[in-house]
Structure formats: C-alpha cells, structure tokens
Amino acid sequence: MLADFQFHHIGIAVKDIKATSAIYEGGGYKPSTIIYDPIQNVDICWLTKDDSPTLELLAPVNENSPVNKILEKNGVSPYHTCYVVKDIQEAISELRKQKYVMISKPAEAVAFKGSKVAFLFNKNVGLIELVETPAEIID
C-alpha cells in the first residue's frame, strides 16, 4: 500500500441491488440513484451514512458481468476496497513494485464525477481499486 492512501469505500457484490439497498436504508444509509457502468457491466448504488464507511453495491446486468464470479463463489459479499490517490499513474507504478498486478487500466468511471479508477490485485491483500482525486461520487 502507499502511505498517502485515503480510504474511500467497500465494494459489495449483490444479486438484487434494490433488495440489498432497502436493508441498508433501514440501517440509516442513504442510497444514490442507480448508475449503469458499461465498463464493469454492472449497476451501481452508493450507500452513505454520516461517520460510516461508504458502501458501493454492484449488481450484474447480464452473464458477462465480472461480479458474477464473486456471487457464484461467495454469494453476496464484500470483494474490494477503494482508496483515493492524487496521481493514479504514479500510484500504479509504485504498487507494481510491491507485486500488485493490474486487473483493469485507469478509465473514467461513471459512478464518479469524471475521476479515473483502476483495479489491482495482490495475493496478500486481494482486490483494490484506486480512484484519482477529487473522487466525487454521483448522487
């Protein structure tokens, strides 16, 4: 990891975004609109609550969604953590030195207001996502 990593959210693979969101709403979380991400091939819903970590629900939209694998293996479950970085390219080259493998190259993510995201994997950490500042989420 990098010393200036700033935690952003936990990504949770879900089967039914509305069913899961309703449960968290009962716990005081506020849902965003549902956002279709054509790159990850998923529907996304942000859940936010004061003084609590932000959650990102990701549901497959068809059989080609990468979250299907997570759901088949583990059912509904958290599967990535996301960190904000100032310079995504610089962070990636540092993480590669720390034996992280790139899973998806930096690309603009629709769930953020124009910020780039990338996914990397390390066998002792699991899957992490990087998002470049300002990392403002769609509400």
Ligand code: NI
């Ligand atoms: Ni995420």
